[in-house]
Amino acid sequence: MTTRYVGLVVLLLSLMCPRHVAGGAETGGALVFRNARVFDGARVLPRATVLVRDGRIAAVGPEVQAPEGARVIDARGKTLLPGLIDSHTHVFGPEVLRAALVFGVTTELDMFMSDAVLDSIRKDLAGEKGADIADLRSAGTLVTAPGGHGTEYGLPIPTLSSPEQAQAFVDARIAEGSDYIKIVYDDGKALGLSFPTLSRETLKAVIAAAHARKKLAVVHIGSLQGAREAVEAGADGLAHAFIDRIPEADFGRLVASHHAFVVPTLTVLESVSGRGGGAALAADPAIAPFLSPGGQADLNRAFPKLAGAAANYAAAEEAVRQLRAAGVPMLAGTDAPNPGTTHGASLHRELELLVKAGLTPAEALAAATSVPAQQFGLEDRGMIAPGKRADLLLVNGDPTADITATRKIAGVWKLGVTVDRDSYRAEMEKQRAEASRSAGVPPGAKPGLVSDFEDGKPSARFGAGWQVSTDSLQGGQSKASFKVVENGAQKSKGALLIEGEVDGGLPYAWAGAIFFPGEVPMAPADLSSKKQVSFWAKADGRSYNVMLFAPSQNFAPLAQTFVPGTEWKQFTFKLSQFNGYDGHDLAGLFIGAGLPAGKFALQIDDVSFQ
Ligand SMILES: [Zn+2]
16 A cells, blocks of 8 residues: 655655754764663663664663763663664655654665655665664565556556566566565455456465565565465565454464564554544644644545445454464554554554554564564664664653553664754644645735736746746656747737656656745645636647645645647636645645656646636
């Protein structure tokens, strides 16, 4: 499960608020946690000292002495844990890894993202930004059948249709940088959908192809039957539990006998089941101050209710109970940012749900630390032990007794460097205030005309004008430019020519022009007196997008498509066509091209709100 357009949202938010640069980087000096209760990834040391040097754990024990000049943190009443690992996320840009880190999630295991974005994040991780964002391992592009789950998000991905292609397919993913292979084996029926999926033979062949290259094969399933077949086909791990049917009593033993691990992702399953756990998390006073407007909206969002969809959350809990009894390694994963989940915060919910499903708090903590480190071969982390990375989470209280104590964060360190949570919190507070501020009617907006391009300039009658907007800031290669040209619509003088090339490398590729109705780019403007937006257009017969952005919509693009021909034609869209939007806080109007990739040239004229 993935959500589309998140990268664009992140981009737009980062336009609004310039990025904060990390503060508080300690250099080289030793760091000591004294009098801490330590959960080392497996067991509890009731009172210990932990010495960190050069980003690594140097010593752990009751007798460890603080060296001269060390920074000493008195951790009395607190618990020190290895940085948490979320074993199922989707990463559409670096910003979500910043959110993860602030919540103590120092490593994310992505289960499907664009390999172009992965490339650019790897560069961030290697550079200055690295201290500010969670570390990442990724499946890159997933393996699915033509038209299968994973193809519905607009990212043009290669697909697999026969066992014979499996090795070449897997090798291509490895060449792109996939750390492990994520495979979709799900026909969607349990969710009331219908997708083609890989045959059992092809599934077996992909798993074998991954193993031939010493890569883990992690299989997304959507049903009990799918889970059984995936482990029988040799899956190393299952990317979800299921909510379609209570498993027969032998399910846990079956998984155990095949030595597979399971990432139950109870967080997303409770969301699919309509249990509202995300909203509860968003309201938690330990969580709320650190949520971005986007994260807040993600948590409050619900999956659409589909006829015929299974929603038997008890099935997932029973699966977890059986898996635990059978000794199957379980890994904590959220599937963020699906509706009802968000990066970082949701892992704390997952820990709580794992405990409710029968794990002890210490087992749940191991599921987010040492167990994923073991299963994914991340030998340098997941434990507080000499030589391991000093990715650390310090919390108030004792999460080995009350799992919700993981939310009472006293500090987060990545490679021994303090994460500046206070600045992040202040920044998010500002962003949330900005997003909820009631927008004013911009001066000059009353007649509704935006631009007729008659003065030969790309100017606008109100707002902050037009700008080029492309996916380039998200690592995309799409290009656009615009200029005023002669021979506008209805025999007028000027029109705006927007031209460029859409690159297919991103799931949310876009290139075009964006009009900002507010006084500064992305400031919301109250256009609720207007009922529709219209413009004239002519082009080349390919399809184009018109998209609206608003803070009340979490900046998720509200999109409509149109297909202009070679003659000028007027296009009119009711605002309500955009997901029922009412125009009260419009921050941007985009007109331009999306996928498919390729060159485009679009002329627009007489843009107005009526
Ligand atoms: Zn997923």
